[in-house]
Amino acid sequence: MTELLNLGSGVELAGDVFGGLMDGILEQAAAEPWLGALVGLLLVHAVVRRIPGLLHGRSRRDPQRCFLRADKRLILRRAGHRCEHHSWLGGRCGATEDLQADHVHPHSRGGSTSVANGQALCPRHNTRKAARVLWDWELRRLERRRAAYFPAGAPTAVVRHADRPAPIGPPYLG
Ligand SMILES: [Zn+2]
Structure with missing residues (x-):
């Protein structure tokens, strides 16, 4: 007492x-x-x-939390095996080691575990981003930058809440 x-x-x-x-x-x-x-x-x-x-944000989460190994490979490969973080002053991050497949729209906020909602980030920038939800204009900016480094034909658009994973097998896979 x-x-x-x-x-x-x-x-x-x-x-x-x-x-x-x-x-x-x-x-x-x-x-x-x-x-x-x-x-x-x-x-x-x-x-x-x-x-x-x-x-x-959505409260309903994708039951699949982690990216499939094949999806992670594709996310890193289309990014040229380099972190996709971009800062106003420093430009694109140069990290190429220990890259992680990150949900652009956080999984905890209803982002889907799909290639269309994935990006390659280095551990530092993945930790810093945490569960922040980006504005639409930030997604459009990412898409415009991607046009410069994604392989020809790879879709650059970010889809926050895809109902099912994007189909695998586009021509740039091989
Ligand atoms: Zn980075």
């Missing part, structure tokens, strides 16, 4: 500390306009990042 009471007061204390911290931040933010702007921007950023998930 005393343990329970202790736990209760611990939670209360944590609440007080957190509340105090928030009060402190808000007070500071009111006193320093730039800090207020920064806090505002961070809040907006956090909200905006979640919008694609709300727009495109």
Whole structure:
């Protein structure tokens, strides 16, 4: 019982500390306009990042979590065995080792485990991307970049929720 009471007061204390911290931040933010702007921007950023998930996320998951070995091979091969991550400043990532087949639209948000929803990522960029749902314009940008390095005839489009895996056996497979 005393343990329970202790736990209760611990939670209360944590609440007080957190509340105090928030009060402190808000007070500071009111006193320093730039800090207020920064806090505002961070809040907006956090909200905006979640919008694609709300727009495109699905609770129903593909029962198949991992890519088939043949699908993974195809995903890496069409990417030229190079990470497909692209940054504004650095351009395309140069990593070619330990590439992973990643769900462009996260599996946890209803993305299908299919070649059409796959991309090659290095472990670092796969970890960094985590379960972020991309905007449609980001997918279109990826598709435009892919046109430059995918083999001729390989479809560049990302399909978030394919009902069944894309058929295997297009001409660029061999
Ligand atoms: Zn990378």
